[in-house]
Amino acid sequence: MYLLRCIECGENFENELIYTCPKCGGLLEVVFDVSNADFRLDGNNVTLWKYRSLLPVRIEPVTLFEGGTPLYPVDVDVDARVFVKHEGLNPSGSFKDRGMTVGVTKALELGMKSVACASTGNTSASMAMYSARAGLRAYVLLPSGKVALGKLAQAMMHGARVIAIRGNFDVALKLVREISERKGLYLLNSVNPFRLEGQKTIAFEIVDQLGHAPDAVFVPVGNAGNISAIYKGFLELREAGYIDEIPKMIGVQAEGANPIYRAFVEGKDSIEPVENPETIATAIRIGAPVNARKALRAVYSSKGKVLQVSDEEIVSAQKMLAKQGIGVEPASASSLAGLLKEDSDFDTVVCIATGNLLKDPEEVMRVSGTPVEVDANISEIERLI
Numbered sequence: 273m274y275l276l277r278c279i280e281c282g283e284n285f286e287n288e289l290i291y292t293c294p295k296c297g298g299l300l301e302v303v304f305d306v307s308n309a310d311f312r313l314d315g316n317n318v319t320l321w322k323y324r325s326l327l328p329v330r331i332e333p334v335t336l337f338e339g340g341t342p343l344y345p346v347d348v349d350v351d352a353r354v355f356v357k358h359e360g361l362n363p364s365g366s367f368k369d370r371g372m373t374v375g376v377t378k379a380l381e382l383g384m385k386s387v388a389c390a391s392t393g394n395t396s397a398s399m400a401m402y403s404a405r406a407g408l409r410a411y412v413l414l415p416s417g418k419v420a421l422g423k424l425a426q427a428m429m430h431g432a433r434v435i436a437i438r439g440n441f442d443v444a445l446k447l448v449r450e451i452s453e454r455k456g457l458y459l460l461n462s463v464n465p466f467r468l469e470g471q472k473t474i475a476f477e478i479v480d481q482l483g484h485a486p487d488a489v490f491v492p493v494g495n496a497g498n499i500s501a502i503y504k505g506f507l508e509l510r511e512a513g514y515i516d517e518i519p520k521m522i523g524v525q526a527e528g529a530n531p532i533y534r535a536f537v538e539g540k541d542s543i544e545p546v547e548n549p550e551t552i553a554t555a556i557r558i559g560a561p562v563n564a565r566k567a568l569r570a571v572y573s574s575k576g577k578v579l580q581v582s583d584e585e586i587v588s589a590q591k592m593l594a595k596q597g598i599g600v601e602p603a604s605a606s607s608l609a610g611l612l613k614e615d616s617d618f619d620t621v622v623c624i625a626t627g628n629l630l631k632d633p634e635e636v637m638r639v640s641g642t643p644v645e646v647d648a649n650i651s652e653i654e655r656l657i
């Protein structure tokens with residue numbers, strides 16, 4: 273019911289072990305016959321595997337009950353109904369779990385014994401968790417000293433072999449692609465078309481929960497797989513007759529890691545990498561996003577845009593969400609930070625929050641300060657209340 277197609281030359285493939293086109297090197301994507309969709313977007317039982325008829329697996333899935341994340345209404349200073357889709361409430365605390373439930377299941381289906389990824393943190397945490405569940409060996413390459421503590425702790429505890437390289441994420445991704453090829457490891461970064469299929473369910477859930485498509489979806493953009501996947505989800509919903517209009521896809525990058533923003537401003541369809549990306553939002557600290565061309569297509573075709581936000585704007589949006597009970601890591605807050613900068617006339621907007629506050633406790637302590645310490649007696653405490 274599905275095949276792989278090169279996004280550059282359009283060639284079709286049935287070999288599920290490849291993730292780039294043997295002819296032109298382009299990335300592949302899964303193409304479905306959407307007439308097989310057999311779910312109802314009625315707001316009931318919203319979980320990722322509700323949409324199995326449009327997910328490319330043939331065996332029982334490796335699941336930790338991912339998806340079904342809350343869509344919170346939030347009160348911010350814009351003339352629109354604003355919702356936050358809190359992907360930080362997935363099992364490992366980020367949207368990557370949607371991809372890993374599908375990607376790790378596919379690894380088993382293909383008879384693979386080991387999986388691998390490069391990571392700024394969340395991908396490795398999620399892959400470690402799902403591969404532990406599946407009984408697969410997991411190898412992680414990450415930039416030494418640059419990964420938030422919560423994420424590193426998860427990858428270690430779930431038993432991945434974690435290799436910290438002296439280099440940034442972009443270098444780690446290049447290396448892991450090569451080593452996976454050499455050693456027959458199943459690569460689970462967002463170059464893997466099956467993993468991205470899991471992530472498209474964010475679009476399905478938004479429509480399921482809202483009862484209609486929003487006017488715009490704001491998405492933090494690092495390696496750029498998520499914005500491309502969500503856009504594909506909306507395309508499939510339109511093709512299957514569930515929605516009429518595709519929301520505008522609005523990508524948000526950090527100022528210090530903004531190659532896609534720069535390409536957008538210049539009207540280009542590919543990027544010039546940023547050599548030394550830097551931002552407080554470690555999850556999107558990426559200079560050469562591997563899905564950049566796909567992301568730009570999603571933005572242009574949906575008449576959306578790409579914005580950039582400063583670290584100060586990210587922290588301010590993170591605090592704004594925290595005050596409404598929504599705890600997110602810095603990269604996640606970039607979507608709201610982007611919306612707050614945007615002069616738009618949308619009715620309904622969804623901001624994607626990609627990861628949980630607990631992922632990066634060090635950043636949280638830096639921006640929120642430390643507790644007041646006093647002697648253990650009532651009068652001291654009374655003075656403070």
Ligand SMILES: N[C@@H](CCOP(=O)(O)O)C(=O)O
Pocket residue numbers: 368389390391392393394395396460461462463494495497554555556
């Ligand atoms: N922010 C990511 C970077 C890797 O992106 P991927 O989507 O290609 O796995 C991470 O969490 O590691």
